[in-house]
Amino acid sequence: xxxxxxxxxxxxxxxxxxxxxxxxxxxxxxxxxxxxxxxxxxxxxxxxxxxxxxxxxxxxxxxxxxxxxxxxxxxxxxxxxxxxxxxxxxxxxxxxxxxxxxxxxxxxxxxxxxxxxxxxxxxxxxxxxxxxxxxxxxxxxxxxxxxxxxxxxxxxxxxxxxxxxxxxxxxxxxxxxxxxxxxxxxxxxxxxxxxxxxxxxxxxxxxxxxxxxxxxxxxxxxxxxxxxxxxxxxxxxxxxxxxxxxxxxxxxxxxxxxxxxxxxxxxxxxx
Ligand SMILES: NC(=O)c1ccc[n+]([C@@H]2O[C@H](COP(=O)([O-])OP(=O)(O)OC[C@H]3O[C@@H](n4cnc5c(N)ncnc54)[C@H](O)[C@@H]3O)[C@@H](O)[C@H]2O)c1
Numbered sequence: 001x002x003x004x005x006x007x008x009x010x011x012x013x014x015x016x017x018x019x020x021x022x023x024x025x026x027x028x029x030x031x032x033x034x035x036x037x038x039x040x041x042x043x044x045x046x047x048x049x050x051x052x053x054x055x056x057x058x059x060x061x062x063x064x065x066x067x068x069x070x071x072x073x074x075x076x077x078x079x080x081x082x083x084x085x086x087x088x089x090x091x092x093x094x095x096x097x098x099x100x101x102x103x104x105x106x107x108x109x110x111x112x113x114x115x116x117x118x119x120x121x122x123x124x125x126x127x128x129x130x131x132x133x134x135x136x137x138x139x140x141x142x143x144x145x146x147x148x149x150x151x152x153x154x155x156x157x158x159x160x161x162x163x164x165x166x167x168x169x170x171x172x173x174x175x176x177x178x179x180x181x182x183x184x185x186x187x188x189x190x191x192x193x194x195x196x197x198x199x200x201x202x203x204x205x206x207x208x209x210x211x212x213x214x215x216x217x218x219x220x221x222x223x224x225x226x227x228x229x230x231x232x233x234x235x236x237x238x239x240x241x242x243x244x245x246x247x248x249x250x251x252x253x254x255x256x257x258x259x260x261x262x263x264x265x266x267x268x269x270x271x
Contacts, residue, residue, distance in 0.1 A: 007253040011042035015099035015250065016090060018077065018135060020049040021058035028217045030155060030242050031103045032058075037243035038101075038250060039067045044094055048073040048086055049104060077104050077131035078123070087138050097142045099250045102132055102189070103155040105182075113178025124181035129188055136192075136207075140200055149204035151250045154193050156209045156261065158269045160186030168226050190261045197259030206258035208249050213237055213265025232267030 015038045022029025031047070038045045039062070047055055052074050059070045071093065075086040090097060106127040110116040136152060143150035160183070164176040189209065196207035214227060216236035228234050245264055248254050263269050 004253070007255075008247055008251045009042050010038060010099070010247070010251055013043040013098040013250070014046070014090065014094040014096050015043045015101065016046045016048065016086075016097070016139065017101040018048060018075075018104035020047040020051075020055035020072070028215060028239060030212060030215060030237075031101075033240065033242040034101045034103055034153075034155070034246045035062070035070070036067065037246040038099065039069055040243070041247045041251065042069075043099065043250070044069040044071065046071045046073060046090055046094070048075045050074060050076050076127075077106070077135060078127040080134050083131070083134050083138050087142060091142065096146060097139060098148070098150050100136065100139045100150070100152045101155065101246065101250075102135060102153065104131075105155075105185075106131075108179070108181055110178050113175045114180065116178075121181045121184075124185060128181070128185035132185075132189060132192065136196055140196070140205060143205045144200070144203045147203075150200075150206070151254075152196055152200070152205065152207040153246060153249050154189050154196075154207065154209035156190050156193075156211045157182075157186045158211055158213055158263065158265050159183050160188075160190045161211055161261075161263075161269055165230075168223060168230075172220055172223060174223075193261055194259045201258060206249075206254070208254070208257060208259070209261045210242065210245055210249070211261050211263045211265065211269065212242065213263075213268045227268075230268055230271060231265065232271060235266060237264070237266065 017034045019031040022031050035045055055072045059072045062070045073086055073089050075082040108120040108124045110120045166176055169176045193207050193209035214236050
């Protein structure tokens, strides 16, 4: 009889978490939670984004904490050649591939927001839409050829399900209508989860999506108060909330789950 806790172990598995140290600081990124969750469960974990130095420093910090199965590479999700080069590097050095966490997101710095040059929106679609597809197609193929199944986890957002809420930002210097591309891309990611689940399902490669709520990052107190009141649990996500679900979705514990978009938002989207 299988031990239920053993089903969560990831020893011998190789994972990639796209994105790296994160732009908000290390412990306050969802990518970091995915990385330490997978490392803690025994996997080898690759991180990759456009700049090596920041990720090398981040990896050094993790090694100091005893996580020596962290690996670092570079790639640009907007450039297919670099996605293929990342695949080759991981296969050369780790020899196998089992878990893909699509965590990278390109956030357009649109100076004018809603009325900006459409070039901003197009660039975002290229990295967050086309790039998401190419990363998943590339690493999915490795898992198909390997023939041992696998898990793909898309890091989504409640903004892929709901509209912007103007009330949260009232009287603050934040334009909730800028970043329209983000809503489009996350909505697309949520439904691509179902398409990937269908395409990869016959190979026992599962694909699920976590629809995340806002992560606490010392936001303006007015925003915090309004946001927290919109959740059942009365708070934003903290620096460990995502870890357990990532390990569950990556591991055998969820082996019959695919095509699911799971809210992890303190009840924000249920209220
Ligand atoms: N922070 C939140 O409140 C929140 C809420 C819901 C969902 N999310 C989701 O969580 C994930 C991580 O978000 P975060 O807030 O930690 O973001 P972040 O900005 O800290 O991390 C995004 C990562 O993507 C990488 N990236 C950007 N452009 C890239 C490119 N062209 N090629 C490769 N990598 C690239 C960045 O280097 C960075 O490491 C994202 O998918 C985001 O949509 C975040």
